[in-house]
Amino acid sequence: MKNHIATFVVGLILAACSSEKKDATNEIPIIKATSTETAYKVDSDWYKGNWSIAPQVAHDTLQITSYTAKTAFKFKTDIDSIEFEIDVNTSKDFYVQLNDSLLAHTIITAVPFKTTLVKYNETADSDIQIKYQHGKSEYLESLKEAFPVTLPATASSDKEKVLYVLNWTNSRWKHNGNNAPKKNDAISILQEAAEGGQFPCFAYAIVLRDQLNALGFKARTVYLKTADAKTRKRPPGHVATEVFLNDLQKWVFIDGQFNVMPTLNGTPLNAIEFQNAISTDFEKFDLESMTTAPKVSKTNYVNFVYDYLFYLDTTLDNRYEATDRHMVDGKASLMLVPSGAENLDHINFWDMDVNYCKYTTSANTFYAKPI
DSSP states (O other): OOTTOOHHHHHHHHHHOOSSOOOOSSSOOEEEESSSEEEEEETTEEEEEEEEOOTTSTTEEEEEEESSSEEEEEEEOSSOEEEEEEETTOEEEEEEEETTTEEEEEEEEEEEOOOOOOOOBOSOOTTOOOEEOOSOOHHHHHHHHHSOOOOOTTOOSHHHHHHHHHHHHHTTSOOOTTOOOSSSSHHHHHHHHHTTOOOOHHHHHHHHHHHHHHTTOEEEEEEEEOTTTTTOSSOOEEEEEEEEETTTTEEEEEBTTTTBEEEETTEEOOHHHHHHHHHHOTTTEEEEOOOSSOOOOHHHHHHHHGGGBSEEEEESEEOSSOSSOOOBTTBSEEEEOOTTOOOOOEEGGGTEEOOSEEEEOBHHHHTOOOO
């Protein structure tokens, strides 16, 4: 609201001003400020430097994303604050009185997080098989010698063991999306990291895969891509890891960069189950981790990863010393494509043809039990 607001409105507002906020039903609440700088919190996440008080804007509207039916919101100035719950698809407003004179009408609008439930064909493709390491590997033995991971005696389940390796991997270096390692194997990456190297998501995925395989699991890197990966003008992909838990007989999604394993009612989820849980059970799923550092929040992680959970691809041959690489129809990787979606054949952002993938719409093929 501008500083030339009508005199009778000013009188009404100033009469209501005090150091205490009003839960007014017939009045608009007022808070005070001596600086235009603010911070606000959506559920458990604080945002600083994203919003400033602007009395020159008649009805200044801050749009927040709501992941559930109700969202807890707090707005903080340098000397005052206001907090409330806001229903999705609704708005609440208040005034900020700047330096006892200028008035800023501030409107908070909660819009729903946009989700699309992705579906796949359940019929398995009889002609497609993904191969995994069996028996000892010279490379994995070298990895165990150079960078051993000793599981704690308290880790009795496969889930606990994987969470431990996930946390170990995440702690090796700090994420840097602009600095690729010189080589794409765990030993080389960990050697560089020990010398201060910092690397992107795919480096975490590789190290996590190799360390889990060294411990006897069946693990693979999974390349995630957005629905608009062909034309997206910013990076359209992320890289994570999936591992097969023998005691649960299922594949599980883990993200080494963020040190999280999504679970629903305590059961770990694979990538497509995770996408489904975000779309239909947001309040029920958790992000599990063994980290003692502050963990990424559900909303921040979902806001980052959700778009990437559309196209998934992984290599068809996860063996380490195989001389004859396993391929299907001359393709080295398998891409899982949602039912009704087009096959992803080119990515403009990287000017890259996706000519290395065999396509399938079968979730059962992509998540077949490793043999």
